[in-house]
Amino acid sequence: MEELDLKQLFKIFWNKRLHIIAIVIIFSIIGAIYSFSFVKPKYQAYTTLVLVKSDIVPNGEEYDSTMSQSITQSDLSLNQNLISTYSELVKTKNVLREVIKILKLKVSEDELRNNVAVSLVADTDILKITVTNSNALDAKNIANATAKVFSERIAEIYNINNVYIVDEAEEPAEPYNISHKRDIIIFMLVGLIIAVAYVLLANLLDTTVKSTEEIEKELGISVLASIPEIKEDTKMLSSKGGNY
Secondary structure, eight states, X not given: OHHHHHHHHHXXXXXXXXXXXXXXXXXXXXXXXXXXXXXXXXXXXXXXXXXOOOOOXXXXXXXXXXXXXXXXXXXXXXXXXXXXXXXXXXXXXXXXHHHHHHHXXXXXXXXXXXXEEEEEOTTSSEEEEEEEESSHHHHHHHHHHHHHHHHHHHHHHHSOOOEEEEEOOOOOSSOSSOOXXXXXXXXXXXXXXXXXXXXXXXXXXXXXXOOHHHHHHHXXXXXXXXXXXXXXXXXXXXXXXXXX
16 A cells, blocks of 8 residues: 555656756756855955963063973963953954054944954864955955954053964955855755645645546445547547548
């Protein structure tokens, strides 16, 4: 019984194969138009900063090797505790205002803040500043300016120079948010799902009898004979043949 149902289901989809193909093609075209025409490209540039030992000698004391070892240990501990604080300081008004002023950007502080992301590289003392912008060059410049201003502010606030820029941001060659192939495939899958739903719904609403097997299955009786459908072309040929 299950094999028969699967055969019927396959037959239903096979009979509607042109509809399915047409729907999938239409959605693929819509996906291509959306991807190429409506998705605005955005670029991401990032710079990395590392927290290292600060070379500080307390006021009034001379530098010696013992102090070097003590400072190294305290700095490492301090770095771990300050990482979360540093992550928040990158996006403060003080830093963002200076970046806007230096680059003469025509954006608000809130808008710039939303386009700046700060993350910590796992199991390291490295901070990653990522900037998103519709212009590749602006993304690069903002990332580098933010890193520079941030390191200067840290020196002013904590009176230590333990933040160094490892990698300066580079101008991204391609937008990060556009993949034409991916968008088209997604729309194709959506079209396929809609096509399958359409075929199943159309078959559910179609109450006509399509075969003698359906009569036998639904009514539980045997079909003794059936009259085939006579098409118009056949009727016309028959009438013409009868005139001879």
